[in-house]
Amino acid sequence: MSIAKLCHAVETGSKKEAEDIARDLLNQNINIQETADQLTSTMQKIGDRFARLEIFLPGMMESAQTMTLAMNILGSKILESTSKGEYASKKAGKVVLGTVKGDLHEIGKNIVKLMLEANNFEVKDLGYDVDSMQFIKEAEAVGADFIAASSLMTTTMPHQKEIIDLLKDRDLRDKYKVVIGGAPTSQEWADRIGADLYCPDAGSSSKLMAALLQRK
Ligand code: B12
Structure with missing residues (x-):
């Protein structure tokens, strides 16, 4: 499973697939920031397509929901490691x-x-x-x-x-x-x-x- 596949699932609004890939990526120790950046570029592409009337509001919404599901899975991991971290109680x-x-x-x-x-x-x-x-x-x-x-x-x-x-x-x-x-x-x-x-x-x-x- 790869970040590119996750981006594709977001593009096509394939929710179940995106969740499976996100869970899989967690086990691969991927860089979450890099993943979020690539997903952001994907959303920009979707916005451009919307502006060119190649897709419509429901399509943009499906992708948004799919990205949210994926980020919820990926995000849980980051927060878990932070709350156990050495500096957990020291607020920035x-x-x-x-x-x-x-x-x-x-x-x-x-x-x-x-x-x-x-x-x-x-x-x-x-x-x-x-x-x-x-x-x-x-x-x-x-x-x-x-x-x-x-x-x-x-x-x-x-x-x-x-x-x-x-x-x-x-x-x-x-x-x-x-x-x-x-x-x-x-x-x-x-x-x-x-x-x-x-x-x-x-x-x-x-x-x-x-x-x-x-x-x-
Ligand atoms: C997903 C999306 C939606 C979803 C939103 C779902 C949701 N729950 O958020 C839905 C389908 C609901 C939607 C609705 C609409 N949308 Co919309 N949408 C988008 C889209 C495709 C992606 C936005 C996104 O989530 N990007 C991914 C995130 C991760 O990126 P980001 O938000 O830029 O955030 C990153 C940085 O900017 C930064 N950042 C963001 N905020 C902040 C804040 C701080 C403090 C800091 C430090 C950093 C920071 O960090 C983030 C991560 O790195 C954009 C296209 C685009 N180019 O952005 C259009 C876009 C923004 N939408 C647009 C439009 C027109 C609409 C609608 C009016 C459509 C309609 N006809 O109804 C409605 C507006 C509703 C409203 N009143 O807000 C236009 C706006 C045009 C304009 N006037 O500027 C865009 C640009 C699409 C387009 N090209 O036409 N949309």
């Missing part, structure tokens, strides 16, 4: 994480959560379609270090800016590091809206966020 930082208002895409956000937890961050996951003010209320409630916001659509990216504007309005901007991500976002967008950090993928997020916290 507290993160309030969610997908912005109007946006239901959560697969990427869930992988970010997994990678952060695997690296000893404490994550409060607010889910998707999260109101900008909700990010702030939760960050205040849990004493977060980071507010991390995902956006997958050009139409919802402005809510990442809204979170920063609301923080400024309330004199809270310096209290939190605002991290943004999601396929249509970029370093340029992060600079434009005044975010503290942009991460292109889940794998880099824990390293970049830990480094940012040290500079605080």
Whole structure:
């Protein structure tokens, strides 16, 4: 069994096959980050096909569900090894994480959560379609270090800016590091809206966020 086969199962929305392959891959000691990266490229291809009207919403949904099933299996392994790890009780930082208002895409956000937890961050996951003010209320409630916001659509990216504007309005901007991500976002967008950090993928997020916290 190979990662390429798993990508193919996700492309075709073959759920049972994907679960079997994911379980098999676990026994092969594969690199989970690399697997997640390849699956992300597969989802990008699916999105491109959707944009070209080669597939329709149900097809995109089947693939999304298949990827979620596979990542749930692969993710359980990472978390199991982390909780038994040497540094299990030492938290790297507290993160309030969610997908912005109007946006239901959560697969990427869930992988970010997994990678952060695997690296000893404490994550409060607010889910998707999260109101900008909700990010702030939760960050205040849990004493977060980071507010991390995902956006997958050009139409919802402005809510990442809204979170920063609301923080400024309330004199809270310096209290939190605002991290943004999601396929249509970029370093340029992060600079434009005044975010503290942009991460292109889940794998880099824990390293970049830990480094940012040290500079605080
Ligand atoms: C799967 C998918 C769906 C699924 C979502 C299922 C779910 N539970 O999440 C379903 C089928 C429900 C869906 C619905 C829709 N979708 Co959609 N979808 C996609 C698709 C194919 C893949 C997204 C994905 O999961 N990628 C895999 C993950 C792992 O990648 P990722 O999210 O980029 O995350 C990685 C990094 O970006 C980063 N990251 C992500 N977030 C964050 C956050 C932080 C803080 C950090 C540090 C890092 C980080 O880490 C992740 C892992 O490395 C994309 C195509 C694409 N190019 O992205 C379209 C896409 C995003 N969808 C699109 C559209 C149009 C829609 C719909 C409007 C379709 C419709 N007509 O109804 C609806 C919108 C619903 C809504 N209101 O949100 C468009 C958006 C176009 C735009 N305006 O920008 C896209 C780009 C497809 C296209 N090319 O047209 N979609």
